[in-house]
Each structure stands twice: as structure tokens, then as C-alpha cells.
Amino acid sequence: MIKETARGMAVHILTRVEAEGAYANVLLQKTIGRLTDSRDRQFVTLLVNGVLKHRLTLDYALRLHLSKPMSALPHEVRAILRIGAFQLLYVDKVPDAVAVNESVELAKPFPKFTGLVNVVLRKVLEKGWEFPWPDSKRETVRYLSVRYSHPEWMIQRWLKRWGLEETEGLCRANNEPAQTWIRTNTLKISRENLVDRLTQEGITVELGTRVPESLRIQNFGALDRLESFREGLFTVQDESSQLVAHVVDPKPGQCVLDACSAPGGKTTHLAQMMHDQGEIQAFDIHSHKLELIDQLAQRLGIGIIQPQLGDARDLPGVKLNSQQRVLVDAPCSGLGVLRRRADLRWQKEEQDLKDLPLLQLAILERAASCVEIGGDLIYSTCTIEPEENFELVKKFRFAHPEFEAVNLVGLLPFALEDERDIRQASKGMLQLLPHRHGMDGFFLAKFRRNEV
Numbered sequence: 001m002i003k004e005t006a007r008g009m010a011v012h013i014l015t016r017v018e019a020e021g022a023y024a025n026v027l028l029q030k031t032i033g034r035l036t037d038s039r040d041r042q043f044v045t046l047l048v049n050g051v052l053k054h055r056l057t058l059d060y061a062l063r064l065h066l067s068k069p070m071s072a073l074p075h076e077v078r079a080i081l082r083i084g085a086f087q088l089l090y091v092d093k094v095p096d097a098v099a100v101n102e103s104v105e106l107a108k109p110f111p112k113f114t115g116l117v118n119v120v121l122r123k124v125l126e127k128g129w130e131f132p133w134p135d136s137k138r139e140t141v142r143y144l145s146v147r148y149s150h151p152e153w154m155i156q157r158w159l160k161r162w163g164l165e166e167t168e169g170l171c172r173a174n175n176e177p178a179q180t181w182i183r184t185n186t187l188k189i190s191r192e193n194l195v196d197r198l199t200q201e202g203i204t205v206e207l208g209t210r211v212p213e214s215l216r217i218q219n220f221g222a223l224d225r226l227e228s229f230r231e232g233l234f235t236v237q238d239e240s241s242q243l244v245a246h247v248v249d250p251k252p253g254q255c256v257l258d259a260c261s262a263p264g265g266k267t268t269h270l271a272q273m274m275h276d277q278g279e280i281q282a283f284d285i286h287s288h289k290l291e292l293i294d295q296l297a298q299r300l301g302i303g304i305i306q307p308q309l310g311d312a313r314d315l316p317g318v319k320l321n322s323q324q325r326v327l328v329d330a331p332c333s334g335l336g337v338l339r340r341r342a343d344l345r346w347q348k349e350e351q352d353l354k355d356l357p358l359l360q361l362a363i364l365e366r367a368a369s370c371v372e373i374g375g376d377l378i379y380s381t382c383t384i385e386p387e388e389n390f391e392l393v394k395k396f397r398f399a400h401p402e403f404e405a406v407n408l409v410g411l412l413p414f415a416l417e418d419e420r421d422i423r424q425a426s427k428g429m430l431q432l433l434p435h436r437h438g439m440d441g442f443f444l445a446k447f448r449r450n451e452v
């Protein structure tokens, strides 16, 4: 039995993820609560997410010193080696000797492999980052793939679209640690007063510069234990996703439809902007996720949201031409948020980029039929792939000349700097990219319905 230390817990989680296909984030949340020290909880999270993200690079480094393939080793031993190599290569604050010795300690329940763990990790330590990488000119795809731990099919697409320099920049950005952003609940508190409250609670806070409600926080333990959290003064939401409600720009008293709404991040932001006056119908296809919207709305003190179970391709009960604002925050491949979702890059396949647009377009078509004349339709995704974004919007516009693009430049709460973005945004679309904008990859489009 591996002891339930922080490292032991990380081995246990990674083993279950690989051997049983368990969801890493669900397992992490369930398990780390057993650790009393918040630093231990953070360390387990760092190890699990780090190993999942950098798995390809770690295995490449380890295989150089193994006589058999990783698959010939027990799952636990693979996890111990990866955790050890991750600390040696990526984590400055752990002394190298500690990383090696602790890994050997973890391997003691597998006596046949303690020697191997010791020898292999000492070799990784000795070599550091001096690997025989694939040739970056002749084998560019393979080089970027192992150097930055991304699937080759993703690299291939990005190289075609953006070339070497930008693709490398994107891969680097995807490997940066994700920052934590929160959104002020302006129904209850101003952003300045929230900064004071959080500071009193020992949290390091920084004002977001792009969204008036956003704050970046650091040095926090379990957020749900904070008084300010329980009072509903904020919710966790990435900064780029906080842009959406500003682009929707709903007004108090309006009828708003959110077609794919769970867990309610954007729905509750819309309600805030409406001063909790009017009506928001919040659809989602999963009933367990609808409960999350209810819980969030309750905590934030919001009353105008009506969660509705239903497929957004049907939107049962919603009348044609009945809504002043309709948001489609579509299910997507999520390739814009790879830094935030550690194992997502390994879960997606290129086929998803053929299947998802069919669903996205069907949802957009039905949602569009609910927009009243003069009303607005907003489409957003957290992906950077054209099939789900620009190309999809082009198809939709071609079939629906009654929708005209709405200029986004004045709606965004920050000024765009890049000429390319300004040109796009004035035509009603914006693609944010992690390596260009320093934010999660996100796509937004807005159209107004005219009489035809």
C-alpha cells in the first residue's frame, strides 16, 4: 500500500486515471479534501495536473533510460516515475534529492522496481533538459509534439494555420499554469469592496484590466470555506468567459434565453447585468448540471433564472421570435482552454472537429428562430478551431440573411489593439488566442435580427 501522503495521493489518482479512465478533476476534488494542510492539497493538484499535461514529454525523457516500454511497468510505477521526473524537470521549489528519494520511498511497496525508479530518476536528473530532441527542421511536428507535450494532429493544424513561431507560442501558453479569476457579484458588492474583503481573508488579489468585474486571486485554500464565498460576493469564472455577458449586453426587464447554460457562469452574469430584473430561461441537456445553476443562483442571490431541461436543438416550449437576447454558449472541443484542463489535450480527437459543428449549427439554427425582430443572437465557444467558429458563423449567415453582424468594438469592455482583431470585431466576430492575447482561447460572434 502506498502511504496517503501528498505524493502518494497523486500516484493513486494518476493510476486510476490511466488504468480505469477516471476523471482526474472529479477524483482530485473528491480526494484532496482528506488532506488537512492546504499546501498539501495544492501540491497534489500541481503534481496531478502537471503530469497529465506534460505526459508526452515526461515519457520521452524517461524512455531514454528504460530498457522496456512504459507499458511493461505497473501503472503505479509509471505514475511514480512521471511524478518524479515532473518534479525534477518542471518544479523548482522541490530539491532534486527530495524528488528522487521520495519517489524511491513511494516505490517500496513494489520492491522489484525500487532500484529501477532510483536509477532512472538519477539519470533524468543528470541529463536535465539535454535531450536528443527530434530535429526541429526536418521533424517539426514530432519535435513540437514531444517538446511541448501536445498530440501531433493538433500541432499539424496549427502549423498550417499559423506557422512555426506562433504554434510554438501557443504550445508554450497552453503549458503555463492556469490563473484563477473570479467575478464580482455586483448585485451584492462593488469590486473595490470585494478586494478589501478578500485581502482581509488573507488572499492576494489583483484587479483585472479587461473586465470591470474581474479579479485575479492567488494564495487561497478552499474557496468554499471563505465567508465572502458563502455570502455570494463572487464566483469563479475565467476572464475571457466574463466578456460574453458584456457582448450580450442584456437590459433589465428583458426576456433572455441561454440555450446551453450549465453550470450557469454566464447565465448568472447576465442576471447581474439585468439587475436581477426580467426573465432568463436557462436550458441544458443534463439535469444534474441544472442543479448547479440553481445552487449558484441561490448563493449569488439571483431570482430571475428559470433552469429548463431540454435539448437546445429543440428548446421545448420556447416560442418563435420571442426573445430579446439569445445566447448560444455552445458545447465545443475546448481547444482554447488546454492550459486550464490538464488532460483535455489527450481526450480530444480530430474527428470531434467534424462532429461538433453539426451539433453547434443545429443549436444555433433553433436558437436563432427564438430571436425577436430587432433582438440579438450571440454565439460563443472556448475553442480556437475555425470549423467551430468562423466557418460555422459563415455557414449560418449564408443561410440567414435576416441576421446582420453587430460591431463588437464598442461592446467589449477593453480596447482591442491588434488591427486584425479590430477588423474582425467590427464585422461581429472575435477570436481570442492564448499566445496573442494572454487569455484563454475564446470565440464570440453577435448578430441582430432584421425583418426580411
Ligand SMILES: C[S@@+](CC[C@H](N)C(=O)[O-])C[C@H]1O[C@@H](n2cnc3c(N)ncnc32)[C@H](O)[C@@H]1O
Residues within 6 Å of the ligand: 259, 260, 261, 262, 263, 264, 265, 266, 267, 283, 284, 285, 286, 289, 310, 311, 312, 313, 329, 330, 331, 332
Ligand atoms: C460550454 S458549456 C456551457 C457553459 C455555461 N454557459 C457557463 O458559462 O457556465 C456547454 C453546455 O452545453 C450543454 N449541452 C451539450 N449539448 C447540449 C444540447 N444539445 N442542448 C443543450 N445543452 C447542451 C452541456 O451540458 C454544457 O453544460
